[in-house]
Amino acid sequence: MTVTLADVAARARVSPATVSRVLNGNYPVATATRERVMRAVDELDYVVNGPASSLAAATSDLVGILVNDIADPFFGIIAGAVQSAMGRAGGGGAVGGGEKLAVVCNTGGSPERELTYLTLLQRQRAAAVVLTGGAVDDPGHGAAVAAKLARLAVAGTRVVLCGRPPLPAAGEDAGAALATLTFDNEGGARRLTEHLLGLGHRRLGYVAGPVERTTTRHRLEGHRAAMTVAGLGADLDRLTVHGPYDRRSGYEAACELLRREPGLTALVAANDTVALGVCAALRDQGLRIPDDVSVAGFDDLPFSVDAVPALTTVRLPLHEAGARAGRLATGAEAPPPGGLATMGGELVVRASTGRAR
Amino acid sequence: MTVTLADVAARARVSPATVSRVLNGNYPVATATRERVMRAVDELDYVVNGPASSLAAATSDLVGILVNDIADPFFGIIAGAVQSAMGRAGGGGAVGGGEKLAVVCNTGGSPERELTYLTLLQRQRAAAVVLTGGAVDDPGHGAAVAAKLARLAVAGTRVVLCGRPPLPAAGEDAGAALATLTFDNEGGARRLTEHLLGLGHRRLGYVAGPVERTTTRHRLEGHRAAMTVAGLGADLDRLTVHGPYDRRSGYEAACELLRREPGLTALVAANDTVALGVCAALRDQGLRIPDDVSVAGFDDLPFSVDAVPALTTVRLPLHEAGARAGRLATGAEAPPPGGLATMGGELVVRASTGRAR
């Protein structure tokens, strides 16, 4: 039924070994022979059997990119960058050539699904795995992931963390095959809050992400550090509300914070999407931005510049990080010293923040 | 080095065949034996070798989801829905159980990459392939894709088109394994323009997507149909500008259209993202929305309700379509009659459109 290597070999009147060599191109084959084989491949419409090839060669061209939420542009941008960096690196053009199959897996932020996908990728003997975005902030799960990644690394899978904090004590052996690109969420958040403080704001509310995420914690810590330095460390818990990374959560949190403290002059959101919800709530309450209340986001997603007013935020090098992760995953780039690189966030001041009233 | 089935068998003191049967659970195995095997699996930390298993069983658990732009929430939402519908269908908890590896592949809208990914998936003997979003509007490429899909279908891969027009005459054999869920882009676009017409607008500009996409064409056709019926079919070409599906394109197109026809009272965009750019351009020119110019988008992405003013648009059942595609891909749902189902778009009127001045 399906065409196999042997069929191609028969038609080209060569041995299967030769066909394999033509297809993989790492062994000298006479031009005439090669052409005969290629013709046979074309005529028979032959497509390599991936599983068979992976089994025999004990390698695979699958590269998995794990994201927390595929519908969130934050991850979309990173994943897209990873893929295109890999495509470029792969070079290819050759029939059987080093084409990597870069695929993204959506964990939906669930630790179980994350582990499941990791197992599935391990099962496929993936060439590399890229984990993007914040991790679940739980020692148990962290250890489970670290263990799984260590096993993957040992089995020869390259592991790259992109926009995620370093693994908790991964063990020596794994360290080699593991590269981490982390965002300076804490520093970015700190600078953002300092910016607000500099504008004279004293009563600021914080709309945090889900409690169990490292990203949430780091951004919150940055914010609180700035607040504390400014002598505003007292009321922090009351002026913080947690919720998912979506607009609705921002909307509701803004309402809640305003209820708790009607005198707020600034609202800092865990990310841009949440900030959008915050803006909507403010508008619905008849408050002007930034005249009555300043609003700030995080990430600088594409839509943030189009918000009205345009969002003050912290720009993360999403594209750059993704591209670098892609190169690390293909081995096109050497891992940073110590296996860890931190990428800073840049404060982007736009119209949504102004002087405190 | 790595643990194999045979190792597990040795440790559990059974034959490899038995281990395989325990793991795949489709053959009676005594409870005591099963437990012994499971214990061995745990103790050895055994993970099935996917390629070997796929080769022997001639099946794979890979499911590919092709998207045009992974950073675009339009695709993110569909892909997410496909994945979760499949996860749910797969059920599983069993160790070796029917876990599908749902992965999304980013074509970046490039026909070549689309074909490449299809080949890569074919190579992996994917269980199913879901193509999402509009196709490239080129007979040559359409035929190539159709041929490839037909081959995949023949090889036992389920093929689902989601939010994409039906294939050009796919051939009888393929028809069976191919299901198409298409959006009524044309109808939605028509109703949207009718809405504007009903508000008294007579001079409307249209910011279209890339010329070579079916989505672009269908939406444009709907718009033009409405315009023509209203007797405004004359100036259509002059009042249409094409560009990519991004905000920048919307910004530039709006400027260009205003230059061509300063008296425009409404601007219809190819999608919400583009509409955002249009709004930005209008604002920069000092024009009020909708008082001076009405703006409309398409898709009703999550951010559209937060735009200021909130965007009038056409809501597409992205989530529903994705979920259904996921079920079709796993075989959890029977294909629609004729293999084709059309999903309508719902006009959502918000604040960005008002009476013509």
Next chain:
DNA sequence: GGAGAGATAGAAAGCGCTTTCTATGGAGGG
């Protein structure tokens, strides 16, 4: 002109798993 060096092609042994076919018990029926 013969021998060693390259270049090129083939033979065959797996890679780790699934599955058909076969074997071995013990339970139940006559």
Next chain:
DNA sequence: CCCTCCATAGAAAGCGCTTTCTATCTCTCC
């Protein structure tokens, strides 16, 4: 008490490919 039948388990033959080890053959150099 023997034989048949079901329930289980094992043996072994591949699945389609890669790759090591060989086998030719053609140059090239002395």
